[in-house]
Amino acid sequence: DQQVKQNSPSLSVQEGRISILNCDYTNSMFDYFLWYKKYPAEGPTFLISISSIKDKNEDGRFTVFLNKSAKHLSLHIVPSQPGDSAVYFCAASAEGGADGLTFGKGTHLIIQP
Amino acid sequence: ETGVTQSPTHLIKTRGQQVTLRCSSQSGHNTVSWYQQALGQGPQFIFQYYREEENGRGNFPPRFSGLQFPNYSSELNVNALELDDSALYLCASRVRGGVETQYFGPGTRLLVL
Numbered sequence: 001d002q003q004v005k006q007n008s009p010s011l012s013v014q015e016g017r018i019s020i021l022n023c024d025y026t027n028s029m030f031d032y033f034l035w036y037k038k039y040p041a042e043g044p045t046f047l048i049s050i051s052s053i054k055d056k057n058e059d060g061r062f063t064v065f066l067n068k069s070a071k072h073l074s075l076h077i078v079p080s081q082p083g084d085s086a087v088y089f090c091a092a093s094a095e096g097g098a099d100g101l102t103f104g105k106g107t108h109l110i111i112q113p
Numbered sequence: 114e115t116g117v118t119q120s121p122t123h124l125i126k127t128r129g130q131q132v133t134l135r136c137s138s139q140s141g142h143n144t145v146s147w148y149q150q151a152l153g154q155g156p157q158f159i160f161q162y163y164r165e166e167e168n169g170r171g172n173f174p175p176r177f178s179g180l181q182f183p184n185y186s187s188e189l190n191v192n193a194l195e196l197d198d199s200a201l202y203l204c205a206s207r208v209r210g211g212v213e214t215q216y217f218g219p220g221t222r223l224l225v226l
Contacts, residue, residue, distance in 0.1 A: 004155075034214060043117070043203055043217035044156070089155050097207075098169035100146050100158030101215060 003027045004092050006104035014112050019077040021107050023090030026071065030092040034101065035064060035075045038087045047088075048075070077109075085111045117218035119204050125224045131192045134221045136204030138185040142216070144209040145187040147179060150201040150220070162187055163209050199225045 005024045013019045021035075031052040036044035050057040050064045050073070057064050063076045077084055087108050091101040118137045126132050138145050144163045148156035158171035162181035176192040185206070191198055201222050205215035 036217070041219075043119075043219045046214055046216060049214055091155075097144075097209070098161060100148070100161055100169060100171060101156070101205075102158070103148075103155030105153070105155050 001026075002104075003030075004090055004102050004104040006088075006090055006107050008107050009105070010108040010110065012110045012112055013080050015082060016079045019075075019080045019084065019109055019111070021075040021077075021088050021090075021109065023073045023075075023104055024071060025073075025092050027092070027094070027102070028071075029094040030102070031095050032093040032097075033064070033066060033073050034091045034093070035062075036089045036091060036103075037084075038089060038106070044089060080109075080111045082111050082113065085109060117204055117206050117216055119202075119218040119221050121221060122219070123222045123224075125226065126194050127226050128194055128196060130194050130225075131190065132194060132223060134189045134191075134202050134204075134223070136187045136189070136206075136218060138187070138204075138206035139216050142206035142208050143185055144207050145181055145185065146205045146207075146215060147187070147189045148203040148205065148217075149173075149198075150203060151197075152200075156203055159189070194225045196225050199223060 034049040035047040038044045066073045087106045090104040146161040147159040150156040161169035165181045180188045201220045203220045205217045207215045
């Protein structure tokens with residue numbers, strides 16, 4: 001049973017437009033959420049995170065939105081750039097972090113010139 | 114500041130053998146976690162070490178074991194290798210007691226024949 005779901009295996013967006021990546025979760029104990037970006041042959045790179053006490057967090061071109069009642073979060077990238085082409089993973093953690101991070105299967109974002 | 118490093122980068126083993134993977138934590142980090150990423154999947158949590166003791170474990174059998182050393186570096190040992198153990202093994206480190214953001218190394222690609 002997948003506790004973190006990314007239902008879009010891939011997403012294609014034109015350069016300069018907004019990219020929106022979505023993530024749903026089922027475990028109510030999750031209280032911290034993260035987005036990672038991964039290039040082939042590299043480890044995941046941390047992008048941005050959000051605590052369950054917030055509903056929005058911004059860092060430059062990246063904004064994460066959290067809707068706790070819907071158990072849904074999204075990552076917005078504005079404007080999208082060619083270097084943003086990668087696999088994006090949504091991850092979640094329960095308080096204390098002893099159970100590690102639970103990841104979705106990832107969304108492959110392709111930025112078209 | 115030195116990031117998370119892992120060795121070796123690639124490894125080929127045969128079924129039934131044993132393997133040891135190594136990880137050096139990011140400077141200042143006292144907690145290390147290991148993840149297995151199969152092809153097309155998100156990383157799956159194996160276990161976590163803090164103060165040289167395992168303090169969290171995912172759904173992996175006992176033939177997956179680990180160590181953490183006083184300098185916070187870590188090893189992942191896998192006994193009786195199976196074909197399904199072929200995957201990318203990722204090490205991540207963080208500061209326990211702070212936010213749950215984990216920082217990943219580049220991974221070790223293990224192929225079991």
